[in-house]
Amino acid sequence: MKLLLKGGRVIDPAAGLDEPRDLLLDGEKIEAVLAPGAKADAEVVDVSGCWVVPGLIDMHVHLREPGEEYKETVATGAAEAAAGGITAVACMANTKPVNDCAAVTDYIIEKARAAGRARVYPVGAVSKGLLGEGLAEMGELVDHGCVALSDDGHPVMSAALMRCALEYAKALGVPVLSHPEDKSLSENGSMHEGEWSTRLGLRPIPAAAEEAMVARDLLLAELTGGRLHLQHLSTAGSVRLVREAKARGLQVTAETCPHYFTLTDADVRGYDPNFKMNPPLRSCADRAAVIQGLADGTIDAIASDHAPHSPVEKDVEFDAAANGIVGLATILPLSLRLVVDGKISPARLVELLSVNPARILGLPGGGNLKPGEVADVTVIDPAAEWTVDKAKFLSKGRNTPFEGWKLTGRARVVIVGGKRL
């Protein structure tokens, strides 16, 4: 039975389309984009007032399985993703054991298949055990389904190793996702270095800890011609460096996370560990620069860096708390605020949350609604008002700084491979 999404506004930047259209799905594929009111022999889903966009893709999440299933599993993470309007996620390799071998990659893929929720694309490790000493068997990882390589959670401190990784990955046709952090500058720090770290007496992490590594990685990308993607950019300096590199013609991509364009270091006041992540919340000026970067094309994608933890890791002193917050439930509505505030257009939002992630990761499908494309679709109700209630999260993690926030906009219908979730 075909499926007709009727009465919505189809936003498909790949086709240059942002118009009222009906979308017809047949089985696992998109069949046609129809003029409004067109008849079709299909089950009708009324999506009036909603946006119909290519399935959203969150290219940076932590699913904690194998090894830390008490924090999250592939199944609970994939379910939370779908509930948040996300049709596909890319999950990082810092599991226990690390995803530096085919066995773990296969395991994750199998768990995702069994869950039958959002698609899960594993990201394999750059270095064995994430130790930053020797390369992981990247070839095998890619053969078994890893779409990219990353030591995320940790930076690759050795420039020599990062160079090798970029070169080696080039031949494999996958990007290296870099967590840019110079640990010698950020050591023991728990919040951004600035007025607030001074007032609160917390060990600081200077913006330069991120920028020094961004600069290094850009130079290595230039040297090697490798495909570099910079993760969770948070500072004005990082945005500036990427902008300049792109202006020089360098092929590099970058992402940021909703908390970096929503919160600032002043929010750490109160020492709530739900405001602690790495990189840390930055200054107002940094937040403004990140928003500007999203608007002007410097930053290509928004990803959540969904990092579930249990109360054991989070209900402790700020400096002892683990880094990270969950984000799958809130990535869409927080990103929509940028549209409401006039910072980006709805089409740009779709680029940041779907088109570009699909392109950067070289996914087999998705990122557009062309006939014949796989039917991964997200229907967004941009006017839906709701309040963040962590008790209702499908994720096992409750570590969010947005508890109680009144947000506008959420996903109404999520379709993966033609199947409504």
Added chain:
Amino acid sequence: MAFQAMVRNHGQDARATPKGGSMRQRKILDQDEINRALRRIAHEIVERNKGIADLVLIGIRTGGEGFARRLAALLSEMEAVPAPVGFMDITLYRDDIFHQKTHPVVHATNIDFKVEGKTVVLVDDVLFTGRTVRAALDAVIDLGRPRRIQLAVLIDRGHRELPIRADFVGRNIPTGRADLVEVKVGQDGDDSVILQEGE
């Protein structure tokens, strides 16, 4: 020795506030009557103690301060020797600190003599439930062991809640439990004691 104009409310509890002009108010002592009462108390102190050798006055802050000073001046005048006077804050000895809405303010204590072996005359403006004096007794005894302690008050308004009595009283005023007794110590001879009838 200028007195700051101040108003002390001796009501049933410190938080009660008079409800306005409809309550009956009358002046029960004016400046002259207060002066005469103090003079008589001074004479009684001298008579009872056969002079003021080894006698010290301690005014209970804040209401007893002014009257202690006056009594000391009168005694010195009468006996031609200085009468030592000190001022004691008894807030930390009260039994009702934590029954108040906010923590009572603690003032300083200024006593530059020893009480050991002395006749201590505690001085306060109004004797009511007796709890203030009870606290003052504990406070004085923590300073040393007096030979004896006597109590001089300007007004005794009754309603004792503890077995406490004054040795020297300026005036006995029968009051209702809910009445307020206001002792005004003025700048220039306009002291007065006002009784406000409660409900």
Added chain:
Amino acid sequence: MESALKIKSLLDLEGLDREGITHILDTAVSMKQINERVIKKVPTLKGRTQINLFFEPSTRTRTSFEIAGKRLSADVINFSPSSSSLTKGETTLDTVDNLQAMSPDIIVVRHKSAGAAEMITRHLAARGAPVPVINAGDGAHAHPTQALLDLFSVRDRLGRVEGLNVTIVGDIANSRVARSNIIGFTTMGANVTVCGPPPLIPAQVEKMGVRVSHHLDEAVADADVVMMLRIQLERGAGGRFPSLREYAIRYGLNARRAERLKPGALIMHPGPINRGVEISPEVADGERSIILYQVEVGVAVRMALLYLLCGGGDEITA
């Protein structure tokens, strides 16, 4: 029962205005008088339970709070988890919950993590048991009672705080004493200068209303109060300056420097002193130094706080 200070717990000095600080200092005057009597005790907190919860070791501050509580007739219990359950893996909040079962009336907390006192206060309130908490030092964030006793000492010795030039020297970045004193002295109208080598001065500290200097002689030239801080080797000063020797030469208050201070200038130190490093022995023991006096008034200031923060409990009739 509401404290005249309008705060229920003392976590830092941010929540106090000039009036509030003055009220605490004034109350401490009376407490100091009690400490000078033969019977150094009043019955004010009789039957109240004070728990000194020191996750981080400290003999002098803990003893000061213990004496303060006992002089107010409180029952004081010292609890130092670092020596027992924490090493067995019990979390801070679990420790607090266990203590809560003893129905304390007031808790004094010292912890190595910034924000720990606030975390504990929030936790107790969430548990429906809002016990007043006094922060005796949380990481590098705040040490409000130290700042209050420093303010008391200065006010007592110099008659005022407003308009005085106060210079704080040392590892400002890692010092809770510095942070609380900066807030306390600026609130009371003093001009505060912080001095130390650049790596020991935290980012944008000028935003807290202070002047920054990296040269000690210049920084203390016009000072009415010079406060020397202990170089915190245990808080990671290591690596941020070359050696204690060089620090002592460039930033130590030696006899020659002390001599050039303004007449009547006070020399202070929160203790414990690193003799010969930030302050030379003869200056620490010299006539301008009020270091021991600070310790003495510390008890009075802490008594004032215990009195002002202890609440009414069930007997509130207001």
